[in-house]
Amino acid sequence: MVEELDPFLEEAVRLMGIPCEGKSIFPILGELDPCVVRESAIQAGLLPESARVPRPEVETGSLPSRPPVLCPGCPHRPTFYILNKLKVPVNGDIGCYTLGLLPPLSAIHTCGCMGASIGVAHGAAQAGSPERHVAVIGDSTFFHSGIPPLINAVYNKAPIVTIILDNRITGMTGHQENPGTGHTLLGKESVIVELEPLVRACGVKHVTTILGTKVDLIEKTLKEYLKLDEPAVLIVVEPCVLLPEERKKWVPLEVLADKCNGCTICFRIGCPAILKSEELDEKYQRPKALIDPAMCTGCEVCAQVCPRDAIPFRTVEVE
Amino acid sequence: MRETINFLLAGVGGQGTILASDVLVNVGLAAGYQAKQAEVHGMSQRGGSVTSFVRWGKTVHSPLVGAGEVDVLLSFEKLEALRVLSQLRTGAVALINNQAIEPLTVISGDAAYPSDEQIKTAFAAVTPRAEFVDGEAIAKSLGNLRVANVVLLGALSALLERDQVAGPELAAEVWLKVITERVPAKHVELNRQAFQAGREAVTQKA
Numbered sequence: 038m039v040e041e042l043d044p045f046l047e048e049a050v051r052l053m054g055i056p057c058e059g060k061s062i063f064p065i066l067g068e069l070d071p072c073v074v075r076e077s078a079i080q081a082g083l084l085p086e087s088a089r090v091p092r093p094e095v096e097t098g099s100l101p102s103r104p105p106v107l108c109p110g111c112p113h114r115p116t117f118y119i120l121n122k123l124k125v126p127v128n129g130d131i132g133c134y135t136l137g138l139l140p141p142l143s144a145i146h147t148c149g150c151m152g153a154s155i156g157v158a159h160g161a162a163q164a165g166s167p168e169r170h171v172a173v174i175g176d177s178t179f180f181h182s183g184i185p186p187l188i189n190a191v192y193n194k195a196p197i198v199t200i201i202l203d204n205r206i207t208g209m210t211g212h213q214e215n216p217g218t219g220h221t222l223l224g225k226e227s228v229i230v231e232l233e234p235l236v237r238a239c240g241v242k243h244v245t246t247i248l249g250t251k252v253d254l255i256e257k258t259l260k261e262y263l264k265l266d267e268p269a270v271l272i273v274v275e276p277c278v279l280l281p282e283e284r285k286k287w288v289p290l291e292v293l294a295d296k297c298n299g300c301t302i303c304f305r306i307g308c309p310a311i312l313k314s315e316e317l318d319e320k321y322q323r324p325k326a327l328i329d330p331a332m333c334t335g336c337e338v339c340a341q342v343c344p345r346d347a348i349p350f351r352t353v354e355v356e
Numbered sequence: 357m358r359e360t361i362n363f364l365l366a367g368v369g370g371q372g373t374i375l376a377s378d379v380l381v382n383v384g385l386a387a388g389y390q391a392k393q394a395e396v397h398g399m400s401q402r403g404g405s406v407t408s409f410v411r412w413g414k415t416v417h418s419p420l421v422g423a424g425e426v427d428v429l430l431s432f433e434k435l436e437a438l439r440v441l442s443q444l445r446t447g448a449v450a451l452i453n454n455q456a457i458e459p460l461t462v463i464s465g466d467a468a469y470p471s472d473e474q475i476k477t478a479f480a481a482v483t484p485r486a487e488f489v490d491g492e493a494i495a496k497s498l499g500n501l502r503v504a505n506v507v508l509l510g511a512l513s514a515l516l517e518r519d520q521v522a523g524p525e526l527a528a529e530v531w532l533k534v535i536t537e538r539v540p541a542k543h544v545e546l547n548r549q550a551f552q553a554g555r556e557a558v559t560q561k562a
């Protein structure tokens with residue numbers, strides 16, 4: 038029996054009284070690709086040694102990894118940029134925003150199952166962590182399994198900050214509706230369960246909703262909340278930039294090469310639309326920034342972080 | 357007709373790797389093979405490494421290809437080509453798009469992008485049949501960057517003929533039919549030109 042993970046079928050077949058071997062030959066962990074299956078079969082003597090496929094000797098050294106990244110214009114980027122800047126411990130959850138754990142944002146430190154962000158942050162507070170923990174959870178994950186742990190944290194007066202990243206849709210799995218969007222999975226109109234009243238009803242006294250594009254405001258509010266001795270919730274709302282309505286608003290920004298001095302700050306927000314130009318800054322001999330117009334959505338996050346105003350804000354508003 | 361032909365497609369999310377696999381699997385079917393496809397990494401939208409397998413054969417039981425069993429590599433990006441090199445069979449046919457997309461780890465200065473020299477030497481050690489084609493430059497000369505993948509498919513069709521991976525069942529017309537079925541009527545001519553330009557890019561080198 039060749040099956041991945043637990044011996045589910047193997048045991049069922051045995052229970053029927055039919056002799057069956059499986060996990061004694063094939064591994065219980067990992068994906069059973071052709072190489073693993075073949076190698077296990079050779080080890081067990083089911084295939085001759087000659088069945089082994091030679092792999093070419095390849096010397097490539099260690100190659101730069103290419104993990105998936107938050108999309109250009111992703112509304113979650115400012116929050117992770119600030120979390121990274123504030124160097125607080127962050128307990129993450131399951132969704133597109135889990136990608137906030139990767140460099141250069143590197144702003145998620147634990148990730149378990151759905152709903153684990155709030156529970157783990159609460160646990161850290163209970164265990165006496167000297168630092169304020171931040172739980173980060175998406176809107177649909179919050180509806181799915183964030184409410185009971187939030188009530189638990191409130192009930193136990195855990196001084197944690199929960200950030201609900203509300204991108205008005207279920208992003209990672211491909212834009213499914215959820216209780217916050219006003220439509221059922223089948224697209225029928227439905228009620229909108231509003232996050233802020235829901236969070237207040239859970240007993241949270243400090244709740245604010247702010248727009249996901251406002252980098253400074255997110256930083257200011259978060260700093261205030263981190264000083265509190267009670268649970269606080271920050272709802273950061275901004276629709277996923279890949280939603281059809283949002284795509285219509287894309288306007289690429291440009292870097293003014295004569296103003297940019299290649300300070301690298303905009304490289305650190307981890308936007309794939311920001312590239313290194315071939316043009317070097319005269320004084321520092323480091324590459325200037327360049328925006329790929331085919332990828333940029335014009336979210337203006339880079340424009341907000343650039344200390345030299347080298348990336349002008351949009352001049353046209355598309356509504 | 358060969359027993360099986362194992363393809364590996366590699367690229368960066370957003371480059372159209374999965375779309376190209378779809379064309380390839382349908383070319384196989386149109387040429388009278390059984391054909392199966394499996395996308396290995398699902399982060400196609402988000403800029404990560406993407407690979408996909410396509411298998412053609414008289415009978416194809418599984419879409420997966422083991423390491424060391426890839427007969428034909430089509431890579432849309434150079435670093436991704438190098439990353440999958442160890443999965444190739446010695447002497448495999450490889451078509452590599454001469455494009456470098458720097459990953460964030462390179463842009464942020466934490467890692468270095470391999471040099472052309474390094475890539476070519478590594479490939480030469482595995483196969484004498486690696487070809488580098490500049491899909492973007494050719495597409496640009498035709499006035500539309502978006503047809504770069506069709507340029508590469510054209511080059512691939514010519515490579516398979518040149519290296520006798522496939523026989524007469526794989527006439528250029530079979531490829532073109534599958535490709536043009538997938539594009540809006542007004543772009544059919546452009547795609548034909550792109551396919552043809554890709555073929556010429558390979559045959560001129562021979």
Ligand code: SF4
Binds near residue numbers: 292325342347348
């Ligand atoms: S932050 Fe501004 S000055 Fe610094 S590299 Fe980016 S565009 Fe240039």
Ligand code: SF4
Binds near residue numbers: 111334337339
């Ligand atoms: S505006 Fe800046 S941060 Fe936003 S998508 Fe464009 S380059 Fe990226």
